[in-house]
Amino acid sequence: MLEVVGLTKSFGAVRANDEVSIDLVTGEIHALIGPNGAGKSTFITQVAGDLAPDSGSIRFRGRDIGHMRAAERARLGMARTFQISSLIGEFTVLENVVLAQLGRLGESMRFFAPVARDQELRNLAQECLARVGLESRHRERVSEISHGERRLLEIAIALALEPAAFLLDEPMAGLDQEGSRMLVGLLDSLRQTAPVLLVEHDMDAVFALADRISVLVDGRLIATGQPDAIRSDDAVRAAYLGMEQP
Amino acid sequence: MTPRIASAAVALLLLAVPLAGTVMDEPWLITLATRVAILGMAGVGLNLVLGYGGMVSLGHAAYFGIGGYVAGVLAHHALEGDPVLLWPVMLGGTDSMIVIWLVAIVSGALLALLIGCLSLRTSGVYFIMITLAFAQMIYYFTISWPAYGGEDGLPIYLRNSLFGLDTMDPMTFFLIVFAVLVVVICLVSMVVRARFGLALNAVRQNETRVRSVGIGGFRVRLVAFVMSGAITALAGALFVDLNRFVSPSMLSWHTSGEIMVFVILGGVARLWGPIAGAALYVFLEQVLGSMTDHWQFWVGLLLIVVVLHARGGIMGFASGQRSDDG
Amino acid sequence: MMPATLVAEQVLNGLQFGVMLFLMSAGLTLVFGVMGLINLAHGSLYMIGAFACAAVVSLTGSFWLGLAASLAAAAAAGALVEMTLMRRLYQRGHLDQVLVTFALILVFSEGTRWIFGAFPLYLDIPPSLAGTVALPGGLDYPLYRLVIIAAGLAVAAGLFQLVSRTRLGMRIRAGESDREMIAAIGVNIRALYTAVFALGAALAGFAGAVIGSITSVEVGMGEPVLILAFVVIVIGGIGSIKGALVGAILVGVTDTMGRLLLPALFGTFLEPADAAATGASLASMLIYLLMALILFFRPGGLFGKVA
Numbered sequence: 001m002l003e004v005v006g007l008t009k010s011f012g013a014v015r016a017n018d019e020v021s022i023d024l025v026t027g028e029i030h031a032l033i034g035p036n037g038a039g040k041s042t043f044i045t046q047v048a049g050d051l052a053p054d055s056g057s058i059r060f061r062g063r064d065i066g067h068m069r070a071a072e073r074a075r076l077g078m079a080r081t082f083q084i085s086s087l088i089g090e091f092t093v094l095e096n097v098v099l100a101q102l103g104r105l106g107e108s109m110r111f112f113a114p115v116a117r118d119q120e121l122r123n124l125a126q127e128c129l130a131r132v133g134l135e136s137r138h139r140e141r142v143s144e145i146s147h148g149e150r151r152l153l154e155i156a157i158a159l160a161l162e163p164a165a166f167l168l169d170e171p172m173a174g175l176d177q178e179g180s181r182m183l184v185g186l187l188d189s190l191r192q193t194a195p196v197l198l199v200e201h202d203m204d205a206v207f208a209l210a211d212r213i214s215v216l217v218d219g220r221l222i223a224t225g226q227p228d229a230i231r232s233d234d235a236v237r238a239a240y241l242g243m244e245q246p
Numbered sequence: 247m248t249p250r251i252a253s254a255a256v257a258l259l260l261l262a263v264p265l266a267g268t269v270m271d272e273p274w275l276i277t278l279a280t281r282v283a284i285l286g287m288a289g290v291g292l293n294l295v296l297g298y299g300g301m302v303s304l305g306h307a308a309y310f311g312i313g314g315y316v317a318g319v320l321a322h323h324a325l326e327g328d329p330v331l332l333w334p335v336m337l338g339g340t341d342s343m344i345v346i347w348l349v350a351i352v353s354g355a356l357l358a359l360l361i362g363c364l365s366l367r368t369s370g371v372y373f374i375m376i377t378l379a380f381a382q383m384i385y386y387f388t389i390s391w392p393a394y395g396g397e398d399g400l401p402i403y404l405r406n407s408l409f410g411l412d413t414m415d416p417m418t419f420f421l422i423v424f425a426v427l428v429v430v431i432c433l434v435s436m437v438v439r440a441r442f443g444l445a446l447n448a449v450r451q452n453e454t455r456v457r458s459v460g461i462g463g464f465r466v467r468l469v470a471f472v473m474s475g476a477i478t479a480l481a482g483a484l485f486v487d488l489n490r491f492v493s494p495s496m497l498s499w500h501t502s503g504e505i506m507v508f509v510i511l512g513g514v515a516r517l518w519g520p521i522a523g524a525a526l527y528v529f530l531e532q533v534l535g536s537m538t539d540h541w542q543f544w545v546g547l548l549l550i551v552v553v554l555h556a557r558g559g560i561m562g563f564a565s566g567q568r569s570d571d572g
Numbered sequence: 573m574m575p576a577t578l579v580a581e582q583v584l585n586g587l588q589f590g591v592m593l594f595l596m597s598a599g600l601t602l603v604f605g606v607m608g609l610i611n612l613a614h615g616s617l618y619m620i621g622a623f624a625c626a627a628v629v630s631l632t633g634s635f636w637l638g639l640a641a642s643l644a645a646a647a648a649a650g651a652l653v654e655m656t657l658m659r660r661l662y663q664r665g666h667l668d669q670v671l672v673t674f675a676l677i678l679v680f681s682e683g684t685r686w687i688f689g690a691f692p693l694y695l696d697i698p699p700s701l702a703g704t705v706a707l708p709g710g711l712d713y714p715l716y717r718l719v720i721i722a723a724g725l726a727v728a729a730g731l732f733q734l735v736s737r738t739r740l741g742m743r744i745r746a747g748e749s750d751r752e753m754i755a756a757i758g759v760n761i762r763a764l765y766t767a768v769f770a771l772g773a774a775l776a777g778f779a780g781a782v783i784g785s786i787t788s789v790e791v792g793m794g795e796p797v798l799i800l801a802f803v804v805i806v807i808g809g810i811g812s813i814k815g816a817l818v819g820a821i822l823v824g825v826t827d828t829m830g831r832l833l834l835p836a837l838f839g840t841f842l843e844p845a846d847a848a849a850t851g852a853s854l855a856s857m858l859i860y861l862l863m864a865l866i867l868f869f870r871p872g873g874l875f876g877k878v879a
Contacts, residue, residue, distance in 0.1 A: 547679060
C-alpha cells in the first residue's frame with residue numbers, strides 16, 4: 001500500500017532522517033516509535049507531502065508520489081492527523097468534517113448551492129462523527145470543545161477522506177488514561193478501514209495495537225519487526241527501551 | 247440586532263437618502279448615496295479576499311482603476327468614432343453600460359489572475375507590499391501613457407447608456423447602481439455560503455489543515471482573488487460613469503487604503519459592512535470637511551482609535567457581536 | 573549612439589538614487605526583521621526630516637544645523653510613535669498594522685500641511701557642496717550628488733558594523749531569531765525596539781533632508797519613496813541589510829537607466845513621438861517588472877529566507 005525507501009532529510013548539519021525505509025501493508029497497524037527528536041514527525045511530514053525530502057522514494061497505491069503536493073496525496077487517499085491538533089477553529093465540529101469531504105470529492109470549486117443545507121454531506125459527516133463518538137457534539141465550535149474531543153475530531157476528519165492509509169502522528173498526545181483507553185479501541189478498529197502508520201509514545205498502546213513496529217533512533221531505523229521481536233531486540237533495548245520502561 | 251437586520255438597515259438607509267434628496271429637492275444627496283454605493287461595492291470586492299480569505303491586499307486600486315479606464319476608454323472611442331484596436335481584431339468603442347461592465351469585469355479578473363499568480367505565492371508582509379507595488383506600477387503606467395490624458399485623466403461627456411434610460415438623471419443612475427450592488431452582494435453571499443466559501447474560510451484559518459484534506463489552498467485563494475478583482479473593477483466602471491471622468495488618482499495607493507478602510511470601518515467578513523463603512527467615511531468627509539480643511543487629520547485619528555479599540559466595525563457594533571478575526 | 577559621458581552620468585545618478593533608497597529601506601527592513609511590523613508611515617518620517625531641515629535652514633541659514641535637525645526630528649517622531657502606538661501593534665496581525673500606519677500617514681500629512689501650508693518649500697544645496705567636479709573621462713558631475721553617494725555608502729558601512737559587531741547589533745540579531753529568549757536573558761526589549769525604530773526613522777529623515785535639497789520639500793513626498801523601498805525589500809529579502817543595499821542599488825540604477833535607454837531603444841524602430849511615449853511608459857514599469865521576475869524565481873527575495 002505504502003512503500004517508503006531511503007528517505008533522507010537534513011536540517012543544516014543534523015540528519016533528521018537517514019535512509020529511512022518503511023512499508024505499510026493492507027490490514028496492519030505499523031507503529032513507528034523512538035525517543036523524542038528521533039525524526040518521527042519529520043518522517044510523517046515528508047510522507048504527507050508538507051516537507052520535501054532530500055532523497056528517497058515514496059510509493060503509494062502503486063504510484064510514485066514523490067512529486068505530488070500534500071493536497072494531491074490526500075486526494076489519493078492518504079489521511080494524516082497532526083501531533084498538535086490542527087483544526088479550523090471557527091468552524092463547527094461538523095463543518096470540519098464536511099470540509100474533508102469537499103476535499104475527497106474534489107468539490108471545493110462549487111459556487112452556488114449553500115453547503116450548510118446539503119443533507120447528503122451532513123449525513124456522511126455525521127457517520128464519520130458517529131464512528132468516533134462525537135455525533136452529539138456536531139454543532140459545537142471547535143474552539144469550544146475539549147482537548148480529547150479534538151483528538152477524536154482529527155480522526156473523524158481522516159475517516160471522512162475514505163482513506164487508503166492513515167498516518168497518525170501521536171493521536172494519544174495529552175490524553176488522560178480513560179481517553180487513551182477509548183482511543184486504543186477506536187484505533188484497533190481503524191485497520192479494517194485502511195492500514196495505519198502510527199507514531200506514538202504510549203508504549204502500552206503501541207504494544208497492544210501494532211502488528212509491526214519500527215524503531216527510529218537519531219534519524220536511523222534500527223529495527224523493524226513483530227512486537228515480540230522488538231521487545232527482545234538488544235539494539236532496541238540498548239538504544240531506546242532501556243531509557244523508557246516498556 | 248441580528249446581522250441580518252443590520253444588513254437590511256444599511257440597505258434601507260442607502261435607499262432612503264436619495265429618496266429624501268428627491269423629496270427635499272437636494273440632488274447632491276442622491277449623488278452622495280450613489281458614491282457610497284459604488285465605493286462600498288469596491289469594498290465588497292476587497293472584503294471577499296480580506297474578510298473571508300484573510301489576504302491583506304493593499305493594491306485594490308488597480309482593479310478599481312482598470313474598471314474605470316475600461317469605461318473611460320471605451321466611451322472615449324465611441325464618442326470619437328475611432329476604434330480602440332485595429333490589430334489583432336478590429337475593436338470599436340461603445341457607450342453601452344452592459345458591454346462596458348462585462349469588459350470591466352473580464353479585465354479586472356484577468357489583471358487579478360496575473361497579479362494573484364505572482365503575489366499569492368507569498369504571504370504576510372510580502373503579500374501586502376507586492377500587491378501595493380503592482381498597483382503602483384499600473385498607476386505610473388497610466389500617468390506616463392499619453393494617449394488617454396496621462397496625468398490629467400480623461401473626461402467622458404455623457405454617461406453611458408442602458409436600455410434607453412435617462413442615465414443623466416441622478417435618481418435613475420442611483421437605481422441602476424443600487425440594482426447592480428444588490429446583485430453583486432447576492433452573488434457574494436451565495437459564493438461564501440457555498441462549498442467554495444467553506445473552503446475559503448478554512449484557508450484563512452488553517453491552510454495546513456486544508457491541504458491535508460486534499461484541497462489546494464493556492465487555487466482557492468486565487469479564485470477568490472480573481473472574483474474580488476472583477477467586482478472591484480465593476481465598481482470602478484460605475485465610478486467613472488458617476489463622475490464622467492477617469493484619472494490616475496483612481497489608481498493611487500490612497501484609493502487602495504481607502505477601500506480597505508471601508509471594509510474595516512464596516513466590519514470585516516460582513517456582506518453589507520463595506521457599504522456601511524463607505525457611508526460613514528463619506529459622511530465624515532462631508533461633515534468634517536465642512537468644518538475644517540484638515541478633515542483627513544481627524545479621520546486618521548478616528549481610524550487609529552477604531553482599529554485599536556473597536557474591531558468589529560459598525561456591523562459588529564450594530565449586531566452586538568465582535569468579529570473573530572485578528 | 574549615446575555619448576558615454578551621458579551614460580556615465582546617469583549611472584551615477586542611478587547610484588545616488590539607489591543609495592538614498594537604501595537609507596529608506598534599511599530602517600523598514602530592520603523594523604520588519606526585528607519587530608515583525610509593517611510600517612506604511614515610514615514615508616512620513618522621510619517627510620518630517622525634510623520639513624525639519626527646511627524649517628531650521630530658513631531660521632538659521634545653516635544647512636548643517638538643518639541636517640542635524642532632520643535626524644533629531646525624525647528620530648524623535650519615530651520614538652514617540654513607537655512608544656505610543658507601534659508597541660500595541662507588535663502582537664497584532666499585519667492588517668491592523670497596515671490600517672494604523674495608513675491612518676498615521678493621514679495624520680502626519682494633514683498635520684504638516686496644517687503647519688507649513690500646502691505650498692512646497694525649497695531647500696538650497698549648501699554653498700560648500702555646490703558646483704561640479706571634473707571626473708576622469710571628461711564628465712562634470714555635481715559635487716553634492718557625489719557627496720550623497722559617499723555619505724550613503726558610509727552609512728551602509730556603519731550599519732553593517734553596527735549589526736555585525738556591536739552589542740546593540742547582537743541584540744538586534746537575537747531579536748530576529750528569538751524574542752522571548754532575549755527578554756529572558758534580561759535585555760530591555762522595549763528600549764531595544766524603541767532604539768531600532770528611532771534609528772530607522774533617523775535614516776529616513778536624513779534621506780528626506782538630503783533629497784529635499786535636490787527636489788522640493790512637500791507633503792506626500794515620502795509616499796512614492798516608501799513604495800519604492802517596499803520594492804527594494806521584496807527584491808532584497810525581508811530583514812536583510814545586505815539585501816536592502818543590493819536591492820536599492822539595483823532599483824536605483826535600473827530605474828534611471830531604463831528612463832534613459834528605453835526611449836532610445838524604441839527610437840530605433842518607432843516614430844520619435846511614439847518611441848518617447850512607449851519608452852517612458854515602459855520605463856516607469858521597469859522596476860516592478862524586475863520585482864515580478866525576481867519574485868517568480870526567488871519568492872523570498874535575493875537574500876531572504878523563504879517567504
